[in-house]
Amino acid sequence: MGSEEGLPPGSGEPEGDKTQRIGRPADEQKPPLAWSEQDESTQYTSGGSVEYQDASTTRPKPPTPAELRAREKFAQKQREIEEARLEAEANRRKRNRRLIGAGVAVGVVGVVAGLGYWALSAPSVTAQCVRDDQNGQPVIVPDSYCTDHTAGLNGFFFFGGHQYRYYYGSSGSIGQRPTGGTTTAPKGATITTKSGTTIQRGGLGGKFSSGKGGGS
């Protein structure tokens, strides 16, 4: 048996070959390091590319017709669910009324907090959809909870057993308490939401502004 045959791979090869494999070719050209400030996409000869996105400058691409259809179906389904729920609630209320007699009178003069209701061209205010938690404190939720559902009484939206409403001019992200803002829409302001879509962000990663990363 030759002296090299019984050895595990890697331990008996000629040194010269091994050096080649471990080291890099000395004349090799590295690609430019791309974390110098570069906004545009960098192209590689391989056909690959490097692009960055950030929340303040990246804009959505227009949806495809198939996506629009799927979204419309989703919205329709949400409306159906909500209608069924409202109907069930109405039935329950009727039953309750029979049980508890007169029941509690709820004001019927609703203020519909619709988008653009106060749209007069004046200052623009961002509305955030909030839900009260069990302590009665508001927590920011995705806008879709407000936009996709029928407005109810006093600017409240009802969905899935919770009530939602808008905070105007507040800041904060989903899951946090809104900072600042008011529950009454400022008069004469253009009111917009950040999204009005079904896309939620912030569900991965950190909730706090500074801390340890995930690397190790």
Place this chain on the structure above:
Amino acid sequence: MKRLTTQPRPNWRSIVESQGLVYGTPARDARGADRPYWDESVYYEFDMDEILALEADVELLHSMCLNAVEQVVLMDRYADFGLPEWSWQPIAESWRRSDPHVYGRFDLRYDGRRPAVLLEYNADTPTTLLEAAILQWYWLKDKFPNDDQWNSLHEQLVDRWKMVRDLLPSDELHFTWSGVESTGEDQITTTYMQETAAEAGFQTVGLMIEDIGWDSALERFVDLEESEIHTMFKLHPWEWVLEDEFGRHVVSSLPQTMWIEPLWKTLLSNKAILAVLWEMYPGHPNLLPAYLDDPHELTEYVRKPKLGREGANITIVGGGMDTATGGVYGEEGFVYQLLDPLPQFDDMRPALGAWIVGDSSAGLGIRETGGLVTDDGAAFVPHRIPPK
């Protein structure tokens, strides 16, 4: 293996900054004084024979780790890993599908006298990659142009991405890191990975993990352009993903959305794997005795949280070295590993970070501390292999 000193390149600070090292929080020397995180006044020298032996050990450890994953999946040992029950089945599926993996880093104790032993395996979100792949390579070319280095990281990463590209449905690849990581280390590491993938021909998009959107109507993840994400490289550990609000969406998105490193690596980045390895390969020269939740016969040991990182919540018992580090980890239980103190070279203790890319050994990075635990006060030092 020798520790030597040398004159740093006169403009080393601007060189390493231009190569991407903008994070380096200052390290500490043996007396606790500040030293640069990247410290090229010191380096380690190895013989080619030592490196060849280490390479073989690393590839052996890698294959033992894959066998250990197979065993955990076969025997449903997820509870030992402190993983939530709803994730068990998807982990098994991810393993059976062979969801592609790219890289990992073994942390080894090595002193040049006896075989390297595995201290832990950073299989999911390893960093110090740029230092190992780029910084020390250019240092070598400037200081010792005729020398070699255990370093084919860049080439192997590009090659690995090419191979992974054939396994994925699309050549678009998103790269994500956490914006809350304040030093920039995670972003730079991710960006470097993004470059290697672009060099391999992927169309890459980088964005913060906090900006990833979940489209509940179309049940898919989207980027800031609202385009569907097909494959995601994340520098965000699986155990955090599983706890995050979208964690269940991430798991249910598999394998339509592929996540790299894959879900099955959550078993390898967990220190419980050290105990599983010792059970499967008792007495193996590259392993230290390790047990779950109890030190058993060990009287001198290191207690590590199953899911800790950066040397936090480590307790050392015995050898007149009793010490403990603080931190926020350990809720999911601990692993007890025989105390085998890092060797001393001068007054510093090096730990070797040996890289694996795909299934082959790809490079070495060394971090030095004054103390026994390689934490975020450890400095990165380069190495060279002189020609014979």
